[in-house]
Amino acid sequence: EPPPEEEGLVGSRYYSDHPLYPLDKTQAAIILDTMGRTFIDLSTWTMFVLGAENSPELAQLVQKRSGSEMLVVGSDLIGPRSDFAAFALKHVPYLFFSHATHRDYHGPGDTPDRVNYTRLAQDAGLIEQIVEDIARLQTPPQYLAQPVYPPEETASLKREMETIQKEYKDLPPAYRMMFEDFKTRLSADNSREVRRVATSALLALATPRFSSFM
Numbered sequence: 001e002p003p004p005e006e007e008g009l010v011g012s013r014y015y016s017d018h019p020l021y022p023l024d025k026t027q028a029a030i031i032l033d034t035m036g037r038t039f040i041d042l043s044t045w046t047m048f049v050l051g052a053e054n055s056p057e058l059a060q061l062v063q064k065r066s067g068s069e070m071l072v073v074g075s076d077l078i079g080p081r082s083d084f085a086a087f088a089l090k091h092v093p094y095l096f097f098s099h100a101t102h103r104d105y106h107g108p109g110d111t112p113d114r115v116n117y118t119r120l121a122q123d124a125g126l127i128e129q130i131v132e133d134i135a136r137l138q139t140p141p142q143y144l145a146q147p148v149y150p151p152e153e154t155a156s157l158k159r160e161m162e163t164i165q166k167e168y169k170d171l172p173p174a175y176r177m178m179f180e181d182f183k184t185r186l187s188a189d190n191s192r193e194v195r196r197v198a199t200s201a202l203l204a205l206a207t208p209r210f211s212s213f214m
Contacts, residue, residue: 012083016090028058028134028141029087029094032127036115039100039160040206042167045116046160047123050075050096051084053149057141058093061133065126071156074149076192077199093141097127101206154186157198164205175205 012031016023031051039046046069052059053074062072075084075096084096104110134141161179165171182198204211 009080009083009085012086016086016092023087023090023092025140026092027137028055029084029092030127030131030134031082031084031087031094031096033082033096033098034101034105035097035099035123036117036120037099037102037104037110038116039102040164040168040202041102042163044163045069045119046071046099047126048073048096048098048100050078050098051088051094053147054088054144055093055141056144056148057137057139058095058134059148059150061130062095064133065130067126070126071160072150073153073156073199074147074192074195076147077153077196078203079196091143093143095130097123099123101203103206105207106210149192153195154190157195157202158183158186160202161198164202175201 019026038044039048049062049066049070049072052062052072062070066072075088080088082096082098084094087094102110104114161183165176165179178201182194182201185194186198200211
């Protein structure tokens with residue numbers, strides 16, 4: 001059951017239907033969601049970036065600023081579960097930035113003292129650079145009819161699974177078996193479906209109370 005504030009994503013839906021600035025003149029929508037803590041409370045820091053697959057101009061700018069801690073994947077791997085969905089429906093180029101879910105996601109344990117403000121500030125500065133790059137584009141980014149997914153998706157998903165297997169000493173056997181299977185499948189099958197299901201498994205581990213995956 002989704003948290004009350006997430007039901008329908010009504011804020012972004014309303015804005016996309018009643019924009020303060022015309023959408024056809026908007027360079028891009030920038031979405032920041034669940035920032036300041038590590039994915040599944042791992043020791044490694046990762047900033048997920050989605051949406052670049054829909055715009056070659058945005059993909060180029062993300063690539064220009066990318067580093068080892070940036071994980072760029074297609075939005076379809078998580079589905080329309082955040083505020084970028086309303087802009088995607090209107091074919092407005094967008095970028096979605098997130099440090100992803102953790103054990104206190106939408107829970108009372110998600111308190112300010114658990115936020116890593118130093119790393120949050122560093123990534124905020126990086127996002128600011130990308131936003132400035134977008135603003136300086138001489139022509140508006142185009143929204144592709146068919147997305148071009150980043151080639152590093154498979155390697156990124158496998159790396160996340162391997163990190164979890166190393167750090168989670170009490171990882172349930174079912175997940176350990178699934179991750180081994182997914183790593184094999186990801187190497188042999190280039191379909192979107194395998195990547196989507198593998199991502200669903202990662203999100204289910206991160207926030208089991210919000211997922212019916214298992």
